[in-house]
Amino acid sequence: MKKIKIGNRRIGTGEPVFVIGEAGVNHNGRLDLALKLVDAAAGAGADAIKFQTFKAEEMVVASADMAEYQQKNLGVKESQLSMLRKLEFKEEHYPTVIKRCKERGITFISTPHGGIPSIDLLKKMKHPAYKIASGDLTNRPYIEHAAKTGKPILLSTGMGTMREIQDAVHWIKNSGNENILVFHCTTNYPTPPEETNLRAMITMMKKLNVLIGYSDHTEGIQAAVMAATLGACMIEKHFTLDRSMEGPDHAASLEPSELTELVREVKNVERYMGLPEKKPTKSELKMRPLIRKSIVAARAIGRGEKITLDMLRFKRPATGISPAQYRSVVGKRAGKDLPKDHLLRTTDYGA
Helix, strand or coil, rough: CCCCCCCCECCCCCCEEEEEEEEEEECCCHHHHHHHHHEEEEECCCCCCEEEECHHHHHHHCECCCCHHHHHHCCCCHHHHHHHHCCCCCHHHHHHHHHHHHHCCCCCEECCCCCCHHHHHHHHCCCCCCCEEECCCHHHHHHHHHHHHCCCEEECCCHHHHHHHHHHHHHHCCCCHHHHHHEECCCCCCCCCHCCEEEEEEEEHHCCCEEEEECCCCCCCCCHHHHHHHCCCCCEEEEECCCCCCCCCCCHCEEEEHHHHHHHHHEEEEEEEECCCCCHHHHHHHHHHCCCEEEECCCCCCCCCCCCHHHHHECCCCCCCCCHHHHHHHCEEEEECEEECEEEEEEHECC
C-alpha cells in the first residue's frame, strides 16, 4: 500500500500511528478556545489537530433538523442552520491558529464541511490534507475537486456500504490522486461497542488496497488502541477542554488527560507489534542457553551400556546436546562412565 505524507510525517505500514485530535466545532466559534485546543492537543502528543471549515449556509438548508444526539447534548431543539452559525471557524482566525500550530509543532488540518468553497479556502492556505467527512462519501463532485489538489485524501466512511466506499476511492484515483487513506467509522455519537465493528477494517484493507485508519466515536480509548493493533495507521478522536461545556460534540469527546493517554497507548502499539517475522530477539538469544535444556544422564551409565530413552532426562542449561536430537543418542553405547546429571556430549558415546 502506498504511504502518504502529511507535513513532515510519513504515514503507512511500519510507521508510527498518526494521531489526530479532532477539535471539530468544540471551539464554540471562539478564537481563545481554538488556541487552547491547539495547546491541549500538542501537550497530549497528538500529531495533528483538526477543525471544520464551513459557512453554515453552504452546509445545510434552513429547514434541516438537528440530529438526535445534538438535541440531547444541547438540551434545545433548533434548526441545524441556527446551531451551525454559532460554530463557524471564522476565516480571520485561521492565520493565528495555524501560527500557533507551527509554534507547538503540531499539524493543522480542517475538514472542508462547506463543500467546494471550503476546499478552495483551505487550498489558499496550503492545506496539507483534506478530510472528507462521512456525510460527503457519495458527494462525487466535491470528492473529485478535493482529489485534484493532489493532497492526501482522508476519506471517512460512516453510514457507507463497501460499494459506496469503492466508488469514492475510484473517483479519487481517477482524478489522478493515489494519496488515499480510508477511515473506518460509525456515525453514532457515542458509538456503542456492538456497532463499532472493528473487523470491518480487515475487509477494507483487503478490498480497497489503500491505507486504513479509524475515526473513533466510542467512549474511552479502548477501541482506538484495538484499531491500531489491527493495523490502523491513523487514529482520529474527538477531544474537548471540558466535557461539560455547551455544544453538540463536547459530551462525546475526550478531555486533555484522556487524549494524552490515548496517544501514549496508541503509540505503544507499534512498539508491541514489532516486526512480522518470527525470530529470537537479542535479549532472547542471551536467555536461550539458560532456559532451554540439554540431554543429561538420568542415572549413572556404565561404559559400554546401551543408552535407552529411560536413561535420559532433559534439563537446563542448554550447553549440551539438544533434546531435539535425542534419537541420535538412543541406541548408542556409552564410551565411558557417565555420572548422573552429566550433560551428554557427542564424545560420550559411540556406535
